[in-house]
Every structure is written in structure tokens, then in C-alpha cells.
Amino acid sequence: xSDFTFDEGKRFPENCADFLESVKDIDPDMAEIxxxxxxxxxxxxxxxxxxxxxxxxxxxxxxxxxxxxxxxxTDEEGE
Amino acid sequence: MPRxxxxxxxxxxxxxxxxxxxxxxxxxxxxxxxxxFVVNGIGKSSIxxxxxxxxxxxxxxxxxxxxxxxxxxxxxxxxxxGNKALIEIELEPDDGGAVVSIKVERDGSGTRxxxxxxxxxxxxxxxxxxxxxxxxLDYRTFSRFIEESPLERGRTFSALLGLSKYSxxxxxxxxxxxxxxxxxxxEMKVLATQIAGTQRSTQQSLAALRxxxxxxxxxxxxxxxxxxxxxxxxxxxxxxxxxxxxxxxxKDLDDIDFDAIKEAIKTAEGxxxxxxxxxxxxxxxxxxxxxxxxxxxxxxEQEKIKKLITERDALLAATRGDLFEKLxxxxxxxxxxxxxxxxxxxxxxxxxxxxxxxxHIRHQLxxxxxxxxxxxxxxxxxxxxxxxxxxxxxxxxxxLGIEPKDRILARLDxxxxxxxxxxxxxxxxxxxxxALSKLVPDLLEKLxxxxxxxxxxxxxxxxxxxxxxxxxxxxxxxxxGYKRGQSEESKQQAKLDIRERWKTFISKAxxxxxxxxxxxxxxxxxxxxxxxxxMYKDIMQVGDVVPDLQRADDKEDLNVELSDFHGxxxxxxxxxxxxxxxxxxxxxxxxAAAMKHSGAPRFVVLDDxxxxxxxxxxxxxxxxxxxxxxxPQNADGLQFIILSHDGLLEKYFDTxxxxxxxxxxxLQGSPPMGDILHQAQGADRLKARVTTLLSAGxxxxxxxxxRQYLEYKLQQIxxxxxxxxxxxxxxxxxxxxxxxxxDAIKEAxxxxQRANTLVLDAQQVQDVLNTHVPTIVANWVSxxxxxxxxxxxxxxxxxxxxxxxxxxxxxxxxxxxxxxxVRRWYRSLSQR
Numbered sequence: 001x002s003d004f005t006f007d008e009g010k011r012f013p014e015n016c017a018d019f020l021e022s023v024k025d026i027d028p029d030m031a032e033i034x035x036x037x038x039x040x041x042x043x044x045x046x047x048x049x050x051x052x053x054x055x056x057x058x059x060x061x062x063x064x065x066x067x068x069x070x071x072x073x074t075d076e077e078g079e
Numbered sequence: 080m081p082r083x084x085x086x087x088x089x090x091x092x093x094x095x096x097x098x099x100x101x102x103x104x105x106x107x108x109x110x111x112x113x114x115x116f117v118v119n120g121i122g123k124s125s126i127x128x129x130x131x132x133x134x135x136x137x138x139x140x141x142x143x144x145x146x147x148x149x150x151x152x153x154x155x156x157x158x159x160x161g162n163k164a165l166i167e168i169e170l171e172p173d174d175g176g177a178v179v180s181i182k183v184e185r186d187g188s189g190t191r192x193x194x195x196x197x198x199x200x201x202x203x204x205x206x207x208x209x210x211x212x213x214x215x216l217d218y219r220t221f222s223r224f225i226e227e228s229p230l231e232r233g234r235t236f237s238a239l240l241g242l243s244k245y246s247x248x249x250x251x252x253x254x255x256x257x258x259x260x261x262x263x264x265x266e267m268k269v270l271a272t273q274i275a276g277t278q279r280s281t282q283q284s285l286a287a288l289r290x291x292x293x294x295x296x297x298x299x300x301x302x303x304x305x306x307x308x309x310x311x312x313x314x315x316x317x318x319x320x321x322x323x324x325x326x327x328x329x330k331d332l333d334d335i336d337f338d339a340i341k342e343a344i345k346t347a348e349g350x351x352x353x354x355x356x357x358x359x360x361x362x363x364x365x366x367x368x369x370x371x372x373x374x375x376x377x378x379x380e381q382e383k384i385k386k387l388i389t390e391r392d393a394l395l396a397a398t399r400g401d402l403f404e405k406l407x408x409x410x411x412x413x414x415x416x417x418x419x420x421x422x423x424x425x426x427x428x429x430x431x432x433x434x435x436x437x438x439h440i441r442h443q444l445x446x447x448x449x450x451x452x453x454x455x456x457x458x459x460x461x462x463x464x465x466x467x468x469x470x471x472x473x474x475x476x477x478x479l480g481i482e483p484k485d486r487i488l489a490r491l492d493x494x495x496x497x498x499x500x501x502x503x504x505x506x507x508x509x510x511x512x513x514a515l516s517k518l519v520p521d522l523l524e525k526l527x528x529x530x531x532x533x534x535x536x537x538x539x540x541x542x543x544x545x546x547x548x549x550x551x552x553x554x555x556x557x558x559x560g561y562k563r564g565q566s567e568e569s570k571q572q573a574k575l576d577i578r579e580r581w582k583t584f585i586s587k588a589x590x591x592x593x594x595x596x597x598x599x600x601x602x603x604x605x606x607x608x609x610x611x612x613x614m615y616k617d618i619m620q621v622g623d624v625v626p627d628l629q630r631a632d633d634k635e636d637l638n639v640e641l642s643d644f645h646g647x648x649x650x651x652x653x654x655x656x657x658x659x660x661x662x663x664x665x666x667x668x669x670x671a672a673a674m675k676h677s678g679a680p681r682f683v684v685l686d687d688x689x690x691x692x693x694x695x696x697x698x699x700x701x702x703x704x705x706x707x708x709x710x711p712q713n714a715d716g717l718q719f720i721i722l723s724h725d726g727l728l729e730k731y732f733d734t735x736x737x738x739x740x741x742x743x744x745x746l747q748g749s750p751p752m753g754d755i756l757h758q759a760q761g762a763d764r765l766k767a768r769v770t771t772l773l774s775a776g777x778x779x780x781x782x783x784x785x786r787q788y789l790e791y792k793l794q795q796i797x798x799x800x801x802x803x804x805x806x807x808x809x810x811x812x813x814x815x816x817x818x819x820x821x822d823a824i825k826e827a828x829x830x831x832q833r834a835n836t837l838v839l840d841a842q843q844v845q846d847v848l849n850t851h852v853p854t855i856v857a858n859w860v861s862x863x864x865x866x867x868x869x870x871x872x873x874x875x876x877x878x879x880x881x882x883x884x885x886x887x888x889x890x891x892x893x894x895x896x897x898x899x900x901v902r903r904w905y906r907s908l909s910q911r
Contacts, residue, residue, distance in 0.1 A: 059264030
């Protein structure tokens with residue numbers, strides 16, 4: 001279990017960058033996908049309001065990224 | 080990054096401020112507490128709302144209006160002929176940089192335009208940086224903070240601490256790690272169904288492999304991991320036949336051309352019967368394949384589908400049809416919008432309700448959603464059933480001879496997928512499947528008899544050869560099907576697995592973010608803990624009632640407790656604190672958070688926040704701000720701008736107004752039609768305006784400004800020469816303010832005359848009492864205060880203005896000690 005904490009002296013984007021770095025220990029490939037789609041993710045809840053369309057857009061992007069990763073892994077195994 | 084003080088505010092044509100062509104103009108000091116006193120109905124709220132509109136783009140009070148009340152029509156002043164609002168703010172950076180001015184305009188159609196007269200390159204983004212929760216605070220903000228739910232309070236508090244983005248992000252991660260939505264969005268159920276279908280197809284291929292392997296080699300197929308070995312065995316077995324030797328010699332099963340072999344047999348022995356035998360063998364295999372469908376499993380599936388249809392019908396019965404679903408959806412949209420805020424009133428007929436309409440709508444829509452979910456479950460189940468596969472195989476089997484027009488599968492698929500299939504249709508399909516299955520044994524029996532007959536008629540070597548070749552071909556096809564299925568299943572399983580991997584990851588990531596966010600929030604709370612407790616004590620002057628904010632570990636909830644209540648511990652603040660104590664707590668928390676904040680605004684505007692306080696607590700709050708919180712008294716302090724209509728508080732403002740660390744402003748006017756003007760905005764401007772209007776014959780427009788001018792000049796005399804006024808002076812009938820001032824001046828002169836201490840010379844006293852005051856009373860007070868203003872004329876009003884100027888001058892003298900001589904105000908009625 002990571003003891004990740006936000007740094008009070010840092011701004012939100014910097015703390016987010018640290019968070020994305022920290023989650024690499026959970027699964028580096030998935031962390032990379034999350035990082036690549038972080039901006040899309042942040043649109044899901046803004047000022048406390050949930051946006052269903054933004055959620056489906058984010059998950060569509062994740063599904064595509066997962067399939068790409070799978071293809072990439074299959075190709076690497078094939079080589 | 081610099082932070083910004085609010086330096087100036089100009090308003091025209093917005094809400095209660097008309098000021099056409101003559102904007103209300105208020106300047107604020109960055110090194111003093113700024114107070115703005117305005118009596119009721121003169122535009123204090125409009126000032127606060129103008130700042131809300133500039134920074135937030137909206138006004139909370141108008142947001143609360145219903146759509147049919149047309150809130151958009153109430154931004155612009157309704158008497159401004161241009162139907163256009165203009166608000167301009169100037170902000171002074173605390174690093175000594177250039178002042179930034181931002182102009183926000185709104186036209187009658189609601190279009191908001193932002194520009195920067197000072198030339199800021201991105202004024203809109205600049206305004207965004209000012210959008211911090213602590214910058215604009217009113218009584219409503221504080222009262223809601225204590226009353227709202229712990230979760231709402233926690234989120235408000237996050238915004239206050241500058242953590243709203245963390246709160247949003249935490250919620251976002253919770254949303255995208257929710258199992259139900261992720262399963263739907265990533266189509267995980269669809270993938271699982273596909274895998275089940277592929278597995279069934281692979282098992283059928285495996286069954287065919289076993290059967291045909293045994294028929295070709297006479298041995299059982301025992302180990303599925305040795306299929307390539309078994310394929311070689313089949314090739315080897317068939318290759319031993321002399322006639323076929325050349326077709327099998329040294330070749331893999333995949334490379335063997337069974338059509339060429341059949342042609343070779345045909346060429347070698349010829350004859351229709353051999354061909355018939357070959358067809359019979361293939362047909363028997365096909366019919367046997369139809370028989371491999373698992374009747375027990377299919378029966379269970381049929382029962383499950385029937386049960387789902389019954390459940391769906393029960394749910395459907397509780398709903399009220401498509402039309403009502405549209406009605407409920409529209410009603411939900413209305414309730415979730417800002418158009419309707421009363422949850423106990425029907426938005427359709429506007430009648431009062433006994434229970435929450437939102438709860439009712441949610442309940443109704445949940446029933447529709449449950450029905451839809453059941454229908455979807457039905458469709459998904461059908462898609463992957465062995466029953467569907469069985470029906471498909473039977474309807475498409477050439478031997479059963481089902482004409483395309485008689486096939487029911489395509490129509491049934493549509494009904495099942497939409498979840499609309501009826502109980503009767505399901506029953507008919509069960510009967511149809513059963514009837515088709517029953518055709519197979521008879522046909523199989525007939526074909527086997529035919530095969531036997533052909534075998535008897537043909538040479539045994541040829542019979543066996545034909546059969547062996549056909550079984551070999553079927554083994555080859557089944558092997559290809561099996562391998563294709565395995566490959567397909569492997570791909571589908573990999574897609575499912577990687578989605579599961581994502582779910583595990585995002586769930587852990589979400590949990591990690593939430594833990595870190597809670598910890599940061601706690602750090603921030605701890606950071607203001609001592610401050611808000613100290614401020615609370617300063618305002619309420621109590622030491623044995625100590626509030627305590629507690630952030631939940633696993634949720635965003637923020638609970639407000641009393642860690643000490645006259646010696647008792649850990650009690651509910653909401654239950655025990657009176658309104659003034661609650662507000663003091665909220666004010667303490669907000670101000671403590673504001674003091675710690677490092678956002679762009681370095682100002683706090685407080686609108687009527689002392690409404691629930693008595694004079695004592697008002698005093699303690701003001702002293703707290705003046706002594707401990709205001710910049711530069713506190714080097715890290717903020718600029719405070721306090722708006723109030725409270726007469727008692729104004730006494731405090733007046734007392735401090737002359738000092739270097741307090742800047743007091745007083746507004747007067749006659750909104751919403753006339754102008755609101757700042758005292759310091761200049762009597763000269765008022766006078767010039769009156770003169771212009773009277774010259775143009777616009778007497779009714781000039782009247783309110785004459786009144787403003789009179790009030791301004793009379794109060795100026797009172798203030799400059801320290802004339803005492805009665806305790807209730809500020810709260811007397813404001814329409815009689817001119818008379819109140821004249822009475823106060825006359826009484827003070829009389830008092831000093833009797834005491835023989837009057838400093839004014841005899842002519843000045845004579846002019847005041849016998850000329851100017853009677854003129855003003857006769858020509859203004861006796862008409863205006865009694866509503867008889869229709870008798871005013873331009874020359875009379877010009878005379879009133881001249882009289883007030885002359886009256887004012889009677890309280891000044893020529894100071895000859897200065898060179899050149901200066902006309903000064905008497906210090907008091909008894910002192911130069």
C-alpha cells in the first residue's frame with residue numbers, strides 16, 4: 001500500500017502529475033493510459049456536476065487504449 | 080504570482096443602479112478596511128450582485144427564480160433607456176504591478192461581453208482566477224454552511240480551502256471506477272456473452288473431432304492437447320490405402336485436398352451409388368451434429384428466459400407507458416434545472432404536494448429503468464444461449480428443408496434483443512425448437528437405412544474407403560473450426576482480462592486519490608484550526624464553547640461538533656448553537672480559510688454578514704477584522720470591503736472612518752429610477768446635473784438629485800462642525816432627512832447661543848436662521864416631505880440650491896493666518 005500524499009505547497013496540476021507517477025506501482029501500463037486520458041477524465045465532474053457524456057467519452061477512450069495495448073502486446077509476443 | 084486588491088468599482092444600468100450616463104463610482108483602499116453604508120433600498124445588494132456577476136457570471140438570487148419568472152430580464156436596470164448594464168472593476172496587484180481594469184457588459188438579450196480597458200490580454204481567464212469561494216461572502220453563504228448536509232458542507236469547505244478541483248477529481252475517479260457503469264461502458268457483459276458462444280462452438284467442434292477420429296482410426300481421442308498428433312494419425316491411417324497413398328504421402332492434414340481424393344475414387348471406380356453413399360455419410364454426420372445440442376442445458380435456458388419475461392412483465396405493469404416515461408423524464412429535467420426549486424410543488428399544475436416530487440419522479444423513473452434493465456438482460460441472455468444456436472442450426476440445416484420464409488430466428492432475434500418478446504412468442508419458440516429437434520431422429524434413421532443398403536450394394540472396400548475419406552474430411556473441418564474457436568476465445572478473453580485489469584487499477588487509483596485528498600483536507604483543516612477557534616472566541620467572547628470541524632476518513636463529509644460546551648464534550652453544533660453563534664462559527668471558518676488561501680483575490684467582500692449579531696458582537700467582529708485581519712495591519716492580511724445597511728454599525732464606521740486604517744463610504748440616492756451616488760462622488764457633479772436638467776425643463780428628473788444634494792450638503796455641515804444628532808437620527812424616516820438635518824443644526828445653534836459659546840459671527844447666525852433655513856423649509860421641505868412636489872418649478876429649485884450653498888458657507892470662515900487666505904470650516908460651533 002502506497003503512502004502517497006499531496007504536497008500542500010504544490011498546485012493541483014503538479015499534484016496530479018505526482019499522483020499519476022505514483023500509480024505506476026499499481027500497474028505501469030494502466031497508469032500510462034490514465035495519464036494519456038487525464039484531461040478527458042477531469043471533464044467527468046466539474047464544479048460538483050457530473051457529466052454522463054464525458055464519462056462515456058472517457059471510457060470509450062480507455063477501451064480503445066486497452067485494445068491498442070493488447071495489440072501491441074500480441075505483436076511483441078509474435079516477434 | 081501577484082494577488083489582487085479591489086481598487087475601484089463602477090456600475091451603470093445594473094439591477095437597482097440606473098445612473099444613466101453617470102456611473103456609480105466607488106474607490107476602495109488596499110491598506111484600510113473599507114465600509115460601505117447604504118440604507119435599505121438604495122442599492123447595497125446591487126453592489127454585491129454586480130461583483131457576483133463580474134466574477135461568477137451569475138447572480139444567486141436570480142438563479143433561484145423559476146424559468147417562467149424570466150430571471151434573464153432582471154440583470155439590466157429596468158429604467159435605463161439603453162437596456163444595457165456596465166460594470167467595471169479595477170484591481171491592484173500586491174507586487175506593485177500595473178492596475179488591471181476589466182469591463183463586463185450585458186445587453187438586453189443577455190449577451191455578456193468582457194473587455195479590459197487596461198489592455199489585459201485575456202480578461203476572461205483573469206476573471207476566472209478571481210473565482211474563489213471566499214472572495215464574495217454574504218449572510219446566505221454562512222447560514223447555509225451550517226445547515227447543509229455533511230457531504231455538501233465538505234464540498235463547500237473543499238472549495239473554500241482551494242481544494243474544489245481535488246474534490247471534483249475524487250468524485251470523477253469514483254464515477255469511473257464504479258463497477259456497474261464500467262461494465263456497461265466497457266461492454267464487459269457483451270464480451271462475456273461472446274466468449275460463452277465461442278466456447279460452445281468450440282465444444283461442438285471437439286465433439287466432431289472425437290467422433291471422426293474414432294471412425295477413421297478406430298481409437299478414442301483422449302487428449303485435446305495432442306490434436307496435431309491426432310491429425311497426423313488421421314493422415315497416416317488414410318495414407319495406408321493404396322489408392323489414396325499419393326494424396327497423403329508426406330503431407331500434413333491441412334494440406335490434403337479431400338475433393339481431389341473424392342475425384343480420384345470416382346475416377347477409379349465410378350458410379351452413382353458410391354456418390355450417394357458419400358452424400359449419405361455426410362448427411363448422417365450433419366444430423367448427428369444437430370443431435371449434439373445439450374437438451375438439458377437448453378431446457379434450463381428456456382426456463383430462465385420465461386422467468387425473465389415474467390419478471391419484466393411484472394415490472395412493466397408498475398409503469399404507465401411510454402408517454403408517461405417522457406413526462407417523468409421531462410419533469411426530472413425541470414427539477415434538476417434551475418427552473419424549478421420548490422420540491423413540494425408540482426411544476427405542471429403548481430399545486431402543493433404532501434411529499435417530495437423529486438422522490439416521486441425518481442421512483443417512477445427507477446421502475447422504467449428496472450424494466451429496461453430486465454429487457455436488456457433478456458436480450459443479452461438470448462444472444463449467448465445454446466437454445467438460440469440450436470434453433471439456428473436446425474432452421475439452416477439443408478436436410479430439414481426449412482424454407483427461408485418459414486424461419487423464425489431473424490424476427491425472434493429482434494424481439495429478444497429489444498426485450499419485447501412476449502410469453503406467447505417464447506412458448507411458440509420452445510415448441511418450434513422441439514418440433515424441429517424431433518424431425519432429426521426419423522431422418523437419421525432413414526439415412527442410416529439408406530447407407531446400409533448402399534453399403535450392401537457396393538463393394539465393401541469401396542464403401543469403407545468412401546466413408547473413411549468423408550470422416551477424414553470432417554475431422555479436418557472440425558479441427559480448423561476448433562482451432563479458430565480457440566483463437567477467437569483467446570482474443571475475446573484477453574480483451575475481457577485487460578478490462579478487468581483496468582477496473583482493478585482504477586479502483587485502487589481512486590482509493591489512493593481519495594485517501595490523499597482526505598489527508599490534504601485534514602492538513603488544511605488543521606492549518607486553520609487554531610485560527611478559526613481564536614476568531615470564534617474573539618467574536619463571541621466565550622471560552623467554554625469551542626467548535627471543532629471533523630473531516631471523515633473515507634468520505635468527503637465535514638462534521639461540525641463542539642469539542643467543549645460548558646464542560647461537556649463532543650456535542651452537535653447544529654443542535655446546540657443559536658443562529659448568531661452558528662453564523663459566528665461560519666464566519667470564523669470562512670475568514671480563517673480566506674486568510675490561508677493563496678488565490679488571486681486578496682480581497683473579501685462581506686455583504687450584511689452581521690444581520691444576526693447584536694451591537695456587541697458586531698463590534699467584536701469589526702475589531703477582529705480591523706486589528707488582526709486587514710492588510711497591512713497584518714502583513715499577510717487581506718483587504719476587507721464591508722457592505723451594510725445597519726444603522727448601529729454605521730456609527731462604528733463613522734467613528735473609524737477618519738482614521739488611516741478605515742475608509743468609510745456612504746451611498747445615497749433614489750434608485751431604481753434616479754442615481755445612486757457616493758458622498759465623495761462630488762456635490763459639484765450633483766449640482767451640475769441639477770442645473771442641466773432644470774435648464775432642459777426636466778423638473779421631475781431633477782427633484783431626486785436636488786434632494787441628494789440637500790442631504791449631502793446638510794450632512795456635510797453636521798459632520799464638519801461636529802453638530803450632535805439624536806440617537807435615532809440614522810433610522811428616522813429617510814424622506815424627512817433634510818428636515819431632520821435642519822432641526823439638528825437649528826437646535827445646536829440655539830444651544831450654543833444660549834451658552835454664549837457660538838463661534839459663528841452675528842451675520843452668519845442671522846443668515847442661517849432668518850434667511851437660508853426658512854427659504855429651504857418653505858421652498859422644499861414643506862412640499863417634498865408632504866408629497867406636494869408638483870408645485871416645484873425650475874426657478875424655485877435653483878433658489879433652493881443657492882440657499883443650501885449659502886447656508887453651507889455660513890459655517891466657514893476666512894483663515895487669514897495662511898497666505899493666501901483660505902476659506903475653512905469651523906472646527907465646531909464653538910471653535911475655529
